Amino acid sequence: MKNLRLLLPSLALAALTASGCWLVSGQFLVSFDLPPSLVVNSATTIAGASINLNTISDYKDHKSDLKDLADCALLGKFTNTGSGSLDVVVYLTPAATPLLTTKSALDADGTKIHLWGPLKLAAGASRSVGWDESAKLFTKAGKAALVQQVKGDGQFAIYAVGATAPYSLTLEKGVAVVVIDAGK
Amino acid sequence: MRQRTFIALLALALVPAPAAAVGVGLGVYGGPSFPIVQDNAGNGGQFGIRVPVNVIPLLSAEPFFAKSSLGDKEETFGGVTYKRSGPDVTTFGLNAILNFGGPFQFYPFVGIGSSKIEQSGAEDLTETSYDFGLGFGISPIPKLSIQLRGEFSAIVTGDTSRKFGNLTAGVSYALFSVP
Numbered sequence: 001m002k003n004l005r006l007l008l009p010s011l012a013l014a015a016l017t018a019s020g021c022w023l024v025s026g027q028f029l030v031s032f033d034l035p036p037s038l039v040v041n042s043a044t045t046i047a048g049a050s051i052n053l054n055t056i057s058d059y060k061d062h063k064s065d066l067k068d069l070a071d072c073a074l075l076g077k078f079t080n081t082g083s084g085s086l087d088v089v090v091y092l093t094p095a096a097t098p099l100l101t102t103k104s105a106l107d108a109d110g111t112k113i114h115l116w117g118p119l120k121l122a123a124g125a126s127r128s129v130g131w132d133e134s135a136k137l138f139t140k141a142g143k144a145a146l147v148q149q150v151k152g153d154g155q156f157a158i159y160a161v162g163a164t165a166p167y168s169l170t171l172e173k174g175v176a177v178v179v180i181d182a183g184k
Numbered sequence: 185m186r187q188r189t190f191i192a193l194l195a196l197a198l199v200p201a202p203a204a205a206v207g208v209g210l211g212v213y214g215g216p217s218f219p220i221v222q223d224n225a226g227n228g229g230q231f232g233i234r235v236p237v238n239v240i241p242l243l244s245a246e247p248f249f250a251k252s253s254l255g256d257k258e259e260t261f262g263g264v265t266y267k268r269s270g271p272d273v274t275t276f277g278l279n280a281i282l283n284f285g286g287p288f289q290f291y292p293f294v295g296i297g298s299s300k301i302e303q304s305g306a307e308d309l310t311e312t313s314y315d316f317g318l319g320f321g322i323s324p325i326p327k328l329s330i331q332l333r334g335e336f337s338a339i340v341t342g343d344t345s346r347k348f349g350n351l352t353a354g355v356s357y358a359l360f361s362v363p
Contacts, residue, residue: 021343022338022340022341022342022343022344022345023338023345023347025221025343025344025345025347026220026221026222026223026344027221027222027223027224027225027344027346028221028223029223029224029259031259031261033261033262036262067342067343067344068341068342068344070222070224070306071224071268071303071306073266073268075261075264075266128264130266130267131259131266131267131268131269132267132268132269132304132305133305134305135268135303135304135305135306136304136305137305138305173261173262173263173264175261175262177259177261179223179224181341181344182344183343183344183345
């Protein structure tokens with residue numbers, strides 16, 4: 001009887017400790033505001049955003065314990081300012097600076113990874129992309145690259161462009177959101 | 185190591201006791217579920233089914249099914265509020281329960297299971313989960329008992345975990361017992 005009373009708590013404790021230190025962990029939200037308005041035109045200039053997660057305290061606090069990404073999203077209001085329909089795609093480049101400013105420079109960048117999209121927009125249409133919708137638009141390769149960047153130096157750049165030129169778009173009040181999975 | 189723990193629990197729960205009565209029941213339960221240190225999930229609810237099998241005096245094995253629907257999470261960025269749909273968690277598992285008392289029961293329990301986490305736009309995760317907690321029961325009439333439980337549950341996702349606190353109320357009915 002006495003042994004049995006001790007058995008279950010002991011088993012619980014054994015199960016917890018046997019599986020490592022996963023108990024001391026959590027999922028923490030880190031958000032990074034993009035420039036208030038990104039104006040992109042394939043014929044003239046594109047505008048990217050440098051992201052430095054090290055400026056965010058939640059990221060700095062948990063960076064050394066970071067294991068994975070639990071969630072991610074790219075939020076904001078996308079507008080197709082062109083005259084044709086548009087597939088918005090977002091690329092990630094490991095180099096946060098200098099930002100590329102032309103379509104040809106982005107096309108020539110061999111390090112870029114298709115991070116997100118396509119998001120379809122008719123000519124002149126706007127859409128505020130919510131968290132659920134945005135989470136679905138990440139590519140597998142893009143998510144893997146994002147994990148690598150978040151677990152690395154936390155600095156990278158993203159570019160919202162059209163899948164095919166010519167294109168013209170804006171992204172307003174953009175926010176990059178990651179939920180980091182951190183554990184001791 | 186997880187397998188060893190699982191086998192130990194199973195062995196403990198299912199060890200035969202020829203001289204003792206064997207009873208099987210069926211229970212349903214539900215209550216709130218609280219994610220712990222999870223910024224992309226809100227408070228939600230849980231319901232499930234339990235099949236307590238009394239194999240030896242004091243000890244029951246309890247296969248269970250649990251379904252949790254966690255609440256949405258709202259966050260405001262740059263003056264705009266965004267909503268993230270909470271995840272659903274489905275678990276099949278087995279609890280080992282130490283039974284104390286008669287009409288008023290008090291019982292600690294520990295369990296292991298397989299849990300699937302589904303969240304819109306995220307890859308489904310199916311991982312091992314562990315739980316432990318305390319339960320209180322009362323039998324107002326023979327064969328029927330009302331159960332209240334507080335439980336801590338953790339789904340192990342590699343080096344980290346998704347943790348939940350669950351408070352449930354349920355009803356169990358003893359289907360049969362032999363001899």
